[in-house]
Amino acid sequence: MSYLGVVFTSGGSFNQTQITLAGQARKAIFKMKKYLCTITNITVSHQLELFDKLVKPILNYGCEVWGFHKAQNIESLYTQFCENILGVKRATQNDFVYCELGHHSLIVSRYFKIVKYWFKIIGSKENKYIKLIYNIMKHDFEMTPSKKNCVSSLHQLLSSLGFLEVWIHQGVGQKEDFLSLIKKRIMDCFYQNINSRLTESSRALFYRHLNINNDLKMYLTSISNENHRIALSKLKVSSHRLIIESGRWHKPIATSYNERKCTHCQKIDDEYHFILECSLLNDLRKKYIDKKYGLRTNMQKCIVYKFTKCTNIKKTSFFYISWFES
Numbered sequence: 189m190s191y192l193g194v195v196f197t198s199g200g201s202f203n204q205t206q207i208t209l210a211g212q213a214r215k216a217i218f219k220m221k222k223y224l225c226t227i228t229n230i231t232v233s234h235q236l237e238l239f240d241k242l243v244k245p246i247l248n249y250g251c252e253v254w255g256f257h258k259a260q261n262i263e264s265l266y267t268q269f270c271e272n273i274l275g276v277k278r279a280t281q282n283d284f285v286y287c288e289l290g291h292h293s294l295i296v297s298r299y300f301k302i303v304k305y306w307f308k309i310i311g312s313k314e315n316k317y318i319k320l321i322y323n324i325m326k327h328d329f330e331m332t333p334s335k336k337n338c339v340s341s342l343h344q345l346l347s348s349l350g351f352l353e354v355w356i357h358q359g360v361g362q363k364e365d366f367l368s369l370i371k372k373r374i375m376d377c378f379y380q381n382i383n384s385r386l387t388e389s390s391r392a393l394f395y396r397h398l399n400i401n402n403d404l405k406m407y408l409t410s411i412s413n414e415n416h417r418i419a420l421s422k423l424k425v426s427s428h429r430l431i432i433e434s435g436r437w438h439k440p441i442a443t444s445y446n447e448r449k450c451t452h453c454q455k456i457d458d459e460y461h462f463i464l465e466c467s468l469l470n471d472l473r474k475k476y477i478d479k480k481y482g483l484r485t486n487m488q489k490c491i492v493y494k495f496t497k498c499t500n501i502k503k504t505s506f507f508y509i510s511w512f513e514s
C-alpha cells in the first residue's frame with residue numbers, strides 16, 4: 189500500500205519502500221544523464237550538485253519515517269552513480285569513493301532529518317495524531333526496552349552520539365545550535381568509522397596514506413581532461429590491473445599477498461612499485477616522473493609529490509595512461 193508516496197507493507201518492514209524509491213531515482217538519474225550527454229565538460233562538482241538537487245530528494249523522500257532502514261538498494265544506486273563519475277569499477281570500496289568525492293553515505297543525511305523531525309513531534313500539541321502515536325511507541329519502548337521500533341532506534345542513535353541527556357529531557361534549550369552540533373557529530377562519526385576501516389583493511393594499504401582530508405579531492409577539479417582524471421582515480425582507489433589488485437580476484441583462490449609480485453622485478457607489484465620502482469617503466473618514468481623523486485624514495489614521498497601537487501598529479505596521470513591505456 190502506498191500512502192502519500194511512501195510504500196507500507198503489512199509486515200512493517202520498509203524494505204519495499206526503499207526498493208520503490210531506488211527505482212524512481214534510477215529513472216531520474218537516467219533522464220539526468222540523457223540531458224548531461226548534451227553538455228560537454230561538465231565538472232565533477234556540478235554532477236554531484238545536480239544529483240543532490242534532482243535525485244537525493246527522491247531517495248530521501250519520507251525518510252523521517254523509514255530512515256533507520258539500511259536501504260541497501262538506495263545506497264547501492266548512490267555509490268554506483270559516484271563510481272560512474274570517478275570512472276572506476278563497481279567493486280571499488282565504498283569508503284574510497286566517499287572519501288574521493290568528499291561525500292557521505294545517505295544514512296548520514298537520513299539520521300539528521302530524523303532528529304530534526306523528532307523535534308517537530310515533541311514540540312507539537314498533545315492531541316496531534318503524530319504525537320499520540322509517538323507517545324504510544326515511547327511507552328512501549330520504556331516498558332519493553334528490548335522492543336525494536338522507531339523510538340528505540342532514535343534512543344540508540346542519540347546515546348551512541350553522546351546525547352543521551354537530550355533523550356532523557358526530551359528536548360534541548362537551543363534547538364538550532366543543537367541541530368548544527370548533531371549534524372557535525374553524525375558526520376564526524378561517519379568519517380571516524382571510515383578511517384578505522386581504512387586502518388584495518390588490507391585493501392586500503394595504499395589508500396590509507398592518501399586520504400588527507402574528507403573534502404572533494406583537488407585533482408577532481410584541477411584536471412580538466414576527463415581521461416587523465418579517471419586514470420588518477422583508478423590508480424588511487426586500486427581500480428587497476430596491477431597484480432596487488434588482480435591477484436585478489438585470482439580464481440579459484442586469491443593469490444597470497446606475498447606472491448603478488450611483478451613478473452619482471454619479483455617485487456610486490458603495488459602502486460608504489462608501479463610509480464617509482466618497476467624497471468620496465470624506466471623510460472616512461474624519465475619522461476613523467478621527476479628524477480630526484482626516484483632516488484631514496486618512500487611511500488610518504490611518493491604521495492606528497494605525486495598526489496598533492498598539481499603539476500605532479502597531471503604527470504602521474506600521463507604516466508598511468510601511457511602504461512595502461514596506450
Ligand SMILES: [Zn+2]
Pocket residue numbers: 450451452453454455461465466467468
Ligand atoms: Zn616491476
